Amino acid sequence: MTQQTSPKSSMSASKKRERRTAEKSTKPLCEQCSTRPRCLFRTLPMPEYESFWSFARERSVAVGESLETQGTRTQKFGVIKVGLVKVLRNGPDGVDKPIMLTGKGRLVGFTQPFGQAAAFSMVPITPTRVCEVDVQAVIDIAMRHPPFQYAIYSAVADFIGHVGDWSxxxxxxxxxxxxxxxxxxxxxxxxxxxxxxxxxxxxxxxxxxxxxxxxxxxxxxxxxxxxxxxxxxxxxxxxxxxxxxxxxxxx
Incomplete structure (x- = not known):
């Protein structure tokens, strides 16, 4: 016999799914963020860049969930707000191997605004939260702002230095x-x-x-x-x- 689901229970399940989705992706609360001094998004102040911030979302990323995959193109660009992430590189043997750990304030998808595929894979090893925007918003709005340009170039250079520290x-x-x-x-x-x-x-x-x-x-x-x-x-x-x-x- 097929068990029937009452409209009340279906509605309850639907609300739970909506609640989980809302909890996973929300508007960033920048004023209370401990990572704000390191975040390059803070170079785009409100209300002058309200159009950019309308694209911003903060989401939770589970341990083991992929943040970025080497060789792929994505439509998201982000900053790690909380968490520790392992960075992997696929070598000549075709095997992904961790090369370093990274965390708060580091960029996710920093090659994407420049039309380049991801240089590394990134996977959280602790519960992680990331603030993200659409890559197109970065290209059309943020990259036209000189302080943001300087911040992203500095962040990429600092990331390279971090790779050198682990090496x-x-x-x-x-x-x-x-x-x-x-x-x-x-x-x-x-x-x-x-x-x-x-x-x-x-x-x-x-x-x-x-x-x-x-x-x-x-x-x-x-x-x-x-x-x-x-x-x-x-x-x-x-x-x-x-x-x-x-x-x-x-x-």
């Missing part, structure tokens, strides 16, 4: 230096010495080792007084990195 880190001989350096780079992305620690498995994949090696060297950093665990997923660096924060992209 340099991976060439360290000591895994203690690699793990410690990775934690400093993550803290810089968060803009805070206190941050969410990625899983040992994710960190091991980026650093080219095993999760047991990551756990062992984090324990050594704790013993040396250089890192403190707050709980399973959060920690605090107790020594400062010599470099300035590489996460600030808007001058």
């Amino acid at each position: 340099h880190l991976l060439r360290q001989e000591s895994y203690l230096a690699k793990v410690g350096g990775a934690l400093h780079l993550i803290a810089a992305e968060e803009g805070n010495h206190a941050f969410r620690i990625p899983s040992h498995t994710e960190l091991a994949q980026v650093l080219g080792t095993r999760r047991e090696t990551i756990a062992r060297h984090i324990a050594i950093l704790i013993e040396k007084g250089q890192f403190t665990k707050v709980d399973r997923w959060h920690g605090v660096l107790t020594i400062s990195d010599r470099r300035s924060n590489p996460g600030s992209v808007v001058r």
Whole structure:
């Protein structure tokens, strides 16, 4: 016997779907955003650029959901508001391999306004929120604004520097230096010495080792007084990195 669904339950299910959609994609609340000092969208103030902001949406991205895929063209351009994202590159062997971790204030789809396919793939490893606009709005409105042009060029240059930081880190001989350096780079992305620690498995994949090696060297950093665990997923660096924060992209 086929079970009939009452109009009331159908309406309830429909409302739940609408609620989930609304929760996933909303208008950005820029004034309360902790990433605002790094966000290149802030170079387009209201109300002068109200037409641009009418295209802006903030959405949630689940762990493991693709933000961008290497070699593809999309119609979205965005800024990471919250979260930690692994960046992957497909090599000659045809395998995607993580090359670094990135986070708050970094761009998603920065090649798209220039008519180029994505250079990397990006996948969140922690719950992530992204503020997005249509690429055409960036081309037609934002790119005509000199401060935005400067900000996007600076952001791309800073991203390249970030790739270099991780490349340099991976060439360290000591895994203690690699793990410690990775934690400093993550803290810089968060803009805070206190941050969410990625899983040992994710960190091991980026650093080219095993999760047991990551756990062992984090324990050594704790013993040396250089890192403190707050709980399973959060920690605090107790020594400062010599470099300035590489996460600030808007001058």
